[in-house]
Amino acid sequence: QVQLLESGGGxxxxxxxxxxxxxxxxxxxxxxxxxxxxxxxxxxxxxVAVISYDGKNDFYAASVRGRFSISRDNxxxxxxxxxxxxxxxDTAVYYCxxxxxxxxxxxxxxxxxxxxxxxxxx
Amino acid sequence: IVMTQSPDSLALxxxxxxxxxxxxxxxxxxxxTSKSYLAWYQQxxxxxxxxxxxxxxxxxxxxxxxxxxxxxxxxxxxxxxxxQAEDVAVYYCQQYYSSLHSFGxxxxxxxx
Numbered sequence: 450q451v452q453l454l455e456s457g458g459g460x461x462x463x464x465x466x467x468x469x470x471x472x473x474x475x476x477x478x479x480x481x482x483x484x485x486x487x488x489x490x491x492x493x494x495x496x497v498a499v500i501s502y503d504g505k506n507d508f509y510a511a512s513v514r515g516r517f518s519i520s521r522d523n524x525x526x527x528x529x530x531x532x533x534x535x536x537x538x539d540t541a542v543y544y545c546x547x548x549x550x551x552x553x554x555x556x557x558x559x560x561x562x563x564x565x566x567x568x569x570x571x
Numbered sequence: 572i573v574m575t576q577s578p579d580s581l582a583l584x585x586x587x588x589x590x591x592x593x594x595x596x597x598x599x600x601x602x603x604t605s606k607s608y609l610a611w612y613q614q615x616x617x618x619x620x621x622x623x624x625x626x627x628x629x630x631x632x633x634x635x636x637x638x639x640x641x642x643x644x645x646x647x648x649x650x651x652x653x654x655q656a657e658d659v660a661v662y663y664c665q666q667y668y669s670s671l672h673s674f675g676x677x678x679x680x681x682x683x
Contacts, residue, residue, distance in 0.1 A: 484672065486620075494612075494620065494663055494674040508670045544619055554670040557610035559631070561619035 451475040451560045453545050458565030461535055469530040469565060471545030476560075479503075479523040482548035484558055485530050487541035487567075497543070500528060501553040508553070513539075535569045542566050572596055572666050576675035582683045589651040591678045593664035598644045601668060608668035611640055611649045614677075615660045623662075624649065656682060 457469040471483065485497040498519040500507045507519050518531040528545060543565050546558035573596040583589055599608045607627040612620035622631050624640040627647055637652040651658055659682055664675040 486674075493661075493677040494614075494665075496665075496672040496674060499670065499672070510671060546619075554667060554672070555608065557622055557625045557665060557667050558620075558672075559622050559625075561621075563619060 451547070453547065453560060453562035455543060455545050455562045455565040458543065458567045460568045460570060463535060463537060463569055463571055465535055466531070466533045467535060467567060469532070469543055469545075469567070471528040471530075471562060473526050473528070473547070476547070478526040480550055482553050483521065483528045484546045484548050485519065486544045486546055486558070486561075487539075488544065488564070489541045495541070498530065499548060499553060502549075502551050506553045532567070535567075537569050537571075540567060540569045572599065572669050572671075572673050574664055574666055574673050574675040576662075576664055576678050578678060579676065580679040580681070582681045583654050584683045585654055585656065587654050589654050589658070589680060591649040591662050591664075591680075593642075593647045593649070593675050595645045595647075595666055599666045599668035600644050607643050607647070608666055609640075609642070609647050610665045610667060611638075612663045612665060613658075613660045614663065620663060651680075654680075654682070 452474045454472045484499045498509045500519045516534045521528040545562045547560040549556035575594045577592045609627040611624040614620045628640045639650050661677045
């Protein structure tokens with residue numbers, strides 16, 4: 450069965466960095482785009498970033514553009530989110546989610562991981 | 572694309588009809604495919620979102636038929652025909668027309 454497993458969350462000071470990972474299994478990992486979506490108690494779901502199936506294209510929400518970087522290693526069935534210059538408002542549960550087949554966008558997110566909590570605190 | 576849901580919360584009795592609305596700031600209808608790029612998700616406490624409906628009205632496999640989606644262009648509706656206790660959750664709409672997906676703020680559905 451399709452599974453996505455996030456890891457790498459934790460507590461970090463403002464201005465520091467953190468890298469999240471998302472490992473996929475049970476599907477042809479290299480054929481699917483992958484997304485990061487975060488959730489705060491007050492702000493609901495916020496789409497963060499997407500990377501195409503082949504890693505050649507990526508897009509970011511305005512709130513993280515220039516600070517976060519999405520990447521993937523299809524040989525390891527793993528996607529990453531490098532988060533730099535973290536701010537208090539980046540505190541959230543970060544989910545990875547599966548997207549479109551052999552495209553960057555144009556399909557909903559049919560499978561989601563359980564999420565990993567990132568807390569930015571001084 | 573900004574997605575706006577209404578209402579923010581809803582409290583109904585078991586068996587009642589629930590209606591949740593979602594409006595997009597621009598059309599999410601894709602003419603070449605004749606599809607609206609709009610999805611609905613259900614999220615229960617402590618769980619990730621679950622995809623209920625895609626393409627505005629296509630119910631995902633295993634989703635009870637009391638859930639239905641309708642609408643096109645910029646205005647969409649999620650309807651639960653007869654509310655069950657297990658439907659208590661937060662519901663989100665999402666547009667995937669743009670590469671920068673976006674979600675509505677969510678509608679909390681409770682039992683009265």
